[in-house]
Amino acid sequence: DVKVTQSSRYLVKRTGEKVFLECVQDMDHENMFWYRQDPGLGLRLIYFSYDVKMKEKGDIPEGYSVSREKKERFSLILESASTNQTSMYLCASSLGALGGNIQYFGAGTRLSVL
């Protein structure tokens, strides 16, 4: 089974802090994704990566950055956390078109910024 592991289930941070959300997958997938999930808005793509050191902006990249130094790990960084970044963050990985674009998700990190 594909396993996507997010390092924290719950995080509480203060406004202005630098926050790192970590995601690791064990299936040698090329593609990895970060979403945020808010009630009534569904999943919105923040950033994705289709190879090591490669990244592309999604629909809502403002206030976020990412890092992919190794194939299995994709990090989401909030440079200076703000209260409007309180949300559920979901990481996913995918083999891409060869795998029918099926994405496999981690359990999520619920971030509260106070």
Added chain:
Amino acid sequence: AQSVTQLDSQVPVFEEAPVELRCNYSSSVSVYLFWYVQYPNQGLQLLLKYLSGSTLVESINGFEAEFNKSQTSFHLRKPSVHISDTAEYFCAVSGPYNQGGKLIFGQGTELSVKP
């Protein structure tokens, strides 16, 4: 551009009743279609998918969805729901040419099964 519309944000239903969760999509190219399920405090799990071939696809727990190209729909159905089906359901669209295998998600439908 691709987009997905889930027509109902909440669907309450009694146990053992049938249910349909509606999903319409727009795309100018060939599509892959997905339903994902999210149980409380968990990530998303793939429920079923349409990539090609038969337009009727089924999951192991009794859900089915039919790809209707003329109506650009991919509605999810179950003839008899259980309490354990209570969850949020997301419809998503993608395609063989989507950069990085991106999925476009609908806004989700909360299915609430009552005894």
